Amino acid sequence: MKVVITGFSGFVGTNLSHYLEQANCEIQSLSLRNDNWKETIDLKADAVIHLAGKAHDLKKTSNAEAYFEVNYELTKKIYDCFLKSESEVFVYMSSVKAVKDIVEGVLTEEDVPTPVTAYGQSKLKAEHYILNNIPPNKRVYILRPCMIHGPGNKGNLNLLFQLVSKGFPWPLGSFQNQRSFLSIENLCFVIQELLHQKTIPSGVYNVADDVSLSTNNVIELLGESLGKKSRIWKVPAHWIKTIAKSGDYLHLPLNTERLHKLTENYVVSNHKIVKAIQKPMPVSSREGLMITFTSFR
Numbered sequence: 001m002k003v004v005i006t007g008f009s010g011f012v013g014t015n016l017s018h019y020l021e022q023a024n025c026e027i028q029s030l031s032l033r034n035d036n037w038k039e040t041i042d043l044k045a046d047a048v049i050h051l052a053g054k055a056h057d058l059k060k061t062s063n064a065e066a067y068f069e070v071n072y073e074l075t076k077k078i079y080d081c082f083l084k085s086e087s088e089v090f091v092y093m094s095s096v097k098a099v100k101d102i103v104e105g106v107l108t109e110e111d112v113p114t115p116v117t118a119y120g121q122s123k124l125k126a127e128h129y130i131l132n133n134i135p136p137n138k139r140v141y142i143l144r145p146c147m148i149h150g151p152g153n154k155g156n157l158n159l160l161f162q163l164v165s166k167g168f169p170w171p172l173g174s175f176q177n178q179r180s181f182l183s184i185e186n187l188c189f190v191i192q193e194l195l196h197q198k199t200i201p202s203g204v205y206n207v208a209d210d211v212s213l214s215t216n217n218v219i220e221l222l223g224e225s226l227g228k229k230s231r232i233w234k235v236p237a238h239w240i241k242t243i244a245k246s247g248d249y250l251h252l253p254l255n256t257e258r259l260h261k262l263t264e265n266y267v268v269s270n271h272k273i274v275k276a277i278q279k280p281m282p283v284s285s286r287e288g289l290m291i292t293f294t295s296f297r
Helices: 011-022 064-084 118-131 156-165 184-196 215-226 237-250 256-263 271-277 285-295
Strands: 002-006 026-030 047-050 089-093 139-145 147-149 181-183 203-207
Touching: 002 011, 011 026, 011 184, 047 064, 064 089, 064 118, 089 118, 089 184, 118 139, 118 203, 139 184, 147 184, 147 285, 156 215, 156 256, 156 285, 181 184, 181 285, 184 203, 184 271, 184 285, 203 271, 215 285, 237 256
Parallel strands: 002 026, 002 047, 047 089, 089 139, 139 203, 147 181
Antiparallel strands: none
């Protein structure tokens, strides 16, 4: 199977390319940085996987137009090329943020999207365009992953690893939360199954590991991966929130945005995709995180 991948050099693209190559897929990377990308795309490839996009800017320095230009307009152009091509499968990497920024209970595909940020809104607009233009002779999948992690990934998990590895206590133990994670191994597995299982219907699918975890659970796993006992302090939540607000102005490591990321409830159901694939996820939530943490050493 020949597969075209945009966003090839990113974290997901690098891992997915290697994963599919091991499954005997021929990979063509498509760079969208050059205006002549339409001249290089292989219109006879079996599948197109569109990973390229503008990521959520936690520093809030990007304007709304930049998100819509990349996440909607560019996606529209890629999808239009796919519609005119001989390719049979299109996979679009959207995000759970196209649905909700704050989740109460468990997020499913049945939830009515109400994104607040330009990032989420631009992803949702691209979803709508794709869903309104699915021909009967092609298979089209929109994936909404939650927080993706794995070897080589930098982000909040790496920051937590640095904290625990240096022996610092975790001061946010008083925050009780549950959130879903997604191992890169499970994401690659899902995409491979979508490429090869021709009976899976087109549509929108959330992608997450089977079990959600609290941040305190993650801290404990980090300690286990390092062979040391983690130290969790239950500093009163209102104290922490006050410090975080100060961090917004004093540029401290902890600000309100990061505090929200570290302590939010964001549980995502993967029931629909697991039922469609009819196979279990190959890596458990705990196993996936331990693989990621080991790679941080």
